Amino acid sequence: MTERWTPHATVAAVVYQDNKFLMVEEISDGQRVINQPAGHIEKDEAILDAVVRESIEETGWNVKPEQLVGLYTYTAPANGVTYHRYCVSATPIAAVPDARLDDGIIGPRWMTIEELRDCPNLRSQMVLTCVEDFLAGKRFPLDVIVEHP
Template identity: 80%
Template sequence: MSERWTPHATVAVVAERDGKFLMVEEISDGQRVINQPAGHIEANEAILDAVIRESIEETGWQVKPTALIGLYTYTAPANGITYHRYCFAGEPIQAIPDAQLDDGIVGPRWMSIEELRDCPNLRSQMVLTCIEDYLSGKHYPLDVITEHP
């Protein structure tokens, strides 16, 4: 009997303020890594709602999605899981002072593109690819996404 292949659906957001990007420092497989605010889409959750929720849970920042940057796939060598990432551009609205961050999150970091390009501990290659795509102008309207209840 063969196992059914099921990719993991995730969202991420590239939020820029004053030339720096909102990033997450987190613990993954016992290592400190840098990622965008990102995570799994939950059952019955709208994609854009997942973007907003994950940003708050991972950084304590409310972010408003403004455009789709792209769709990305990545198979993690550590576990063999394939991730399908919907990556969005987002506007940082405000920090939420008492936001409860997810387990494993060290905290938010604002980093320049130079710092990110030099960072040896990005969670995956998708982190920099998404930001480079954002910087190159890949911005698609949010209405390219249609969700049926």
């Protein structure tokens, strides 16, 4: 039997306010890393709902998805898994009182583009690519994402 290749569908939020990006400091493979609020889309979950859920679970911030920044693929050298990422820009609404963050999350960090460019421990190259694309003005209306029930 031929092995079936299945990419992992994920979302990431680029949340920008006051010249800073909302990031997540987390533990991945035993290392402290910086990522966007991001994660897997769950079974029967809409893509934009996943963006909101992951933002709350990883940063404690409720966000409003605004535009699609881009679609990205990345094959992680550590495990050989290919990730397909829907990167969405989002506006921060408010911190969620008493939000319970996912296991492995240290907490949210607001970082400037300079801090991100100088950061030696980004979770993957997609982190900076998504932010740079956002700053370059790459945006598409959310209705380009079509999900059939």
